[in-house]
Amino acid sequence: MESSHVAVEAGKIFREILRARVYDVARRTPLHRADKLSGRFGNHIWLKREDLQDVFSFKIRGAYNLIRQLDPVARAKGVICVSAGNHGQGVALSASKFGIQATVVMPVTTPPIKVEAVKNLGARVELSGDSYTEACAHCMKLSEAEGLTFIHPFDHPQVIAGQGTIGKEILEEMPEPDLIFVPVGGGGLISGIACYLKELCPSAKIIGVEPWESDSMTRSVEHGQRVTLQQTGTFADGVSVKQVGELTFRLTSHLVDGFVRVSNDEICSAIENIYEETRAIMEPAGALAVAGMKRYLSEKPELKNLNVVAVNSGANMNFQRLQFVAERTLMGENRESLLAIRLKEEPGALLELCEKAIADETITEFNYRFRDHEGAYILVGIADRSTEVLNGLCERLSNHHYEYVNLTHNDLVKDHDRHMVGGSRSCGVYDELVYRFHFPDRPHALTEFLKTMGGRWNISLFHHRSHGTDFKRVLIGIQVPLEDRNEFNTFLSSQKYEYSEEMMNPAYNLFL
Numbered sequence: 001m002e003s004s005h006v007a008v009e010a011g012k013i014f015r016e017i018l019r020a021r022v023y024d025v026a027r028r029t030p031l032h033r034a035d036k037l038s039g040r041f042g043n044h045i046w047l048k049r050e051d052l053q054d055v056f057s058f059k060i061r062g063a064y065n066l067i068r069q070l071d072p073v074a075r076a077k078g079v080i081c082v083s084a085g086n087h088g089q090g091v092a093l094s095a096s097k098f099g100i101q102a103t104v105v106m107p108v109t110t111p112p113i114k115v116e117a118v119k120n121l122g123a124r125v126e127l128s129g130d131s132y133t134e135a136c137a138h139c140m141k142l143s144e145a146e147g148l149t150f151i152h153p154f155d156h157p158q159v160i161a162g163q164g165t166i167g168k169e170i171l172e173e174m175p176e177p178d179l180i181f182v183p184v185g186g187g188g189l190i191s192g193i194a195c196y197l198k199e200l201c202p203s204a205k206i207i208g209v210e211p212w213e214s215d216s217m218t219r220s221v222e223h224g225q226r227v228t229l230q231q232t233g234t235f236a237d238g239v240s241v242k243q244v245g246e247l248t249f250r251l252t253s254h255l256v257d258g259f260v261r262v263s264n265d266e267i268c269s270a271i272e273n274i275y276e277e278t279r280a281i282m283e284p285a286g287a288l289a290v291a292g293m294k295r296y297l298s299e300k301p302e303l304k305n306l307n308v309v310a311v312n313s314g315a316n317m318n319f320q321r322l323q324f325v326a327e328r329t330l331m332g333e334n335r336e337s338l339l340a341i342r343l344k345e346e347p348g349a350l351l352e353l354c355e356k357a358i359a360d361e362t363i364t365e366f367n368y369r370f371r372d373h374e375g376a377y378i379l380v381g382i383a384d385r386s387t388e389v390l391n392g393l394c395e396r397l398s399n400h401h402y403e404y405v406n407l408t409h410n411d412l413v414k415d416h417d418r419h420m421v422g423g424s425r426s427c428g429v430y431d432e433l434v435y436r437f438h439f440p441d442r443p444h445a446l447t448e449f450l451k452t453m454g455g456r457w458n459i460s461l462f463h464h465r466s467h468g469t470d471f472k473r474v475l476i477g478i479q480v481p482l483e484d485r486n487e488f489n490t491f492l493s494s495q496k497y498e499y500s501e502e503m504m505n506p507a508y509n510l511f512l
Contacts, residue, residue: 006251009250009251012157022060043308044305048169050166050312056089059153062156063081066156066159068098077148077149078146080151082138084238091123092118096121103142105139107131108129126139164192165196167194167197170193176201177197179303180197181309182311183210183313184244185285191247191248194251209288209291210261210288212261214239215229216242220249221252234438235264237284238283266291267291268326271284271287273294283314337393337408338379338418339406342403343376353378353402362383363382379418410505417512429479433479433488434461434477434478436473436476436499439464462475
């Protein structure tokens with residue numbers, strides 16, 4: 001019964017896709033052949049260039065399709081949405097086409113470039129809350145108080161149908177696709193594409209792609225019901241959704257063939273790949289499909305000569321984020337290792353290591369700071385992390401009796417340690433606890449945290465690097481005597497920022 005009901009829903013949306021008039025504002029975007037990726041994987045790989053829309057994102061399709069079909073009375077009262085960027089621009093541009101007022105509620109942490117983009121399209125912007133969830137609550141209150149029509153970012157049949165026109169364009173240009181990779185946030189994009197493609201080309205496999213830290217759709221499908229994530233990642237903010245839609249979950253569960261989860265490093269690598277193919281810079285969510293495609297094809301090397309499409313969903317990149325992307329790209333391409341190698345603290349030890357083990361390697365990073373006379377760990381970055389190269393290096397280190405730890409996948413090292421070597425703990429620091437926090441990128445966030453802590457304990461370590469996201473990643477060491485641990489745990493529970501303990505992390509013990 002459930003399957004037949006979903007089939008009816010999918011059929012209705014398919015017919016709405018045929019009737020959709022999104023091209024009043026949207027472009028028919030091309031399929032761009034990715035020659036380098038095609039040669040690398042032995043398939044015919046094409047990029048669906050939704051970054052070429054006027055608002056640099058596919059979101060204009062669904063927003064316009066819904067607003068166009070509102071009755072004149074509802075439209076005249078105005079529309080409202082909640083957005084961290086792309087959906088807000090789509091709603092703002094669509095509303096301007098009809099000469100009506102749009103209100104876009106955005107978190108206070110939204111980068112100014114996105115706020116200004118929405119304002120420049122004529123919308124009224126309301127900033128509220130540190131997160132999408134808090135902004136959404138304010139949006140619902142405004143919608144009810146002012147009689148504004150809420151334009152859902154993904155869970156509405158007309159929004160899904162608008163996004164589904166992408167599937168229509170893919171089939172018009174490529175009648176027989178084999179694999180289509182689609183980024184997944186709330187599920188509107190993949191639902192729309194699947195409703196169209198499965199009706200006319202059921203043999204095509206549709207694969208959803210999510211970040212490991214924002215995988216609400218994958219988990220929901222695995223559990224057979226919608227799940228709500230306690231927290232989501234902030235890097236690919238365009239797909240940072242704690243709970244997918246009711247309708248999109250039903251459609252995706254019924255129509256989509258599989259899912260791939262990828263790391264932030266893999267997303268960074270995909271941004272570089274797309275730049276090499278197109279000279280366009282995707283935002284993290286916009287490169288998600290290519291990241292998933294690469295992982296999928298790498299794990300299935302037997303797949304050859306297939307027609308493969310990856311949807312480049314958006315290019316509203318915060319410029320500050322590029323530094324982080326550049327740092328992590330080598331990791332995502334498996335082209336760099338990070339090793340902690342123990343050295344004797346004596347003259348000539350560093351030269352001996354180079355001559356015996358690493359002289360032939362390309363060094364990307366080399367960090368060292370004297371710690372004590374017993375010895376020290378150095379942090380070494382090695383280019384070309386192929387299995388053969390890495391195994392050969394590790395074998396040489398073992399043969400010459402060097403202790404080492406592979407920290408390539410350790411986020412504490414990549415986010416903080418590699419920028420902090422030289423700040424190791426002194427012998428005068430006792431009772432130190434180390435945590436990582438996510439602070440919203442707005443004034444007074446640190447002040448609020450310190451006020452909650454109330455000056456009860458000494459801060460022994462502090463490191464922050466901006467990654468151009470809505471939240472800052474902050475590493476803090478706090479001296480807490482044993483008799484204060486219960487009180488400190490109460491404090492952690494009462495403060496409102498996400499945190500994780502790092503005392504057992506080998507990167508902390510080796511370098512901090």
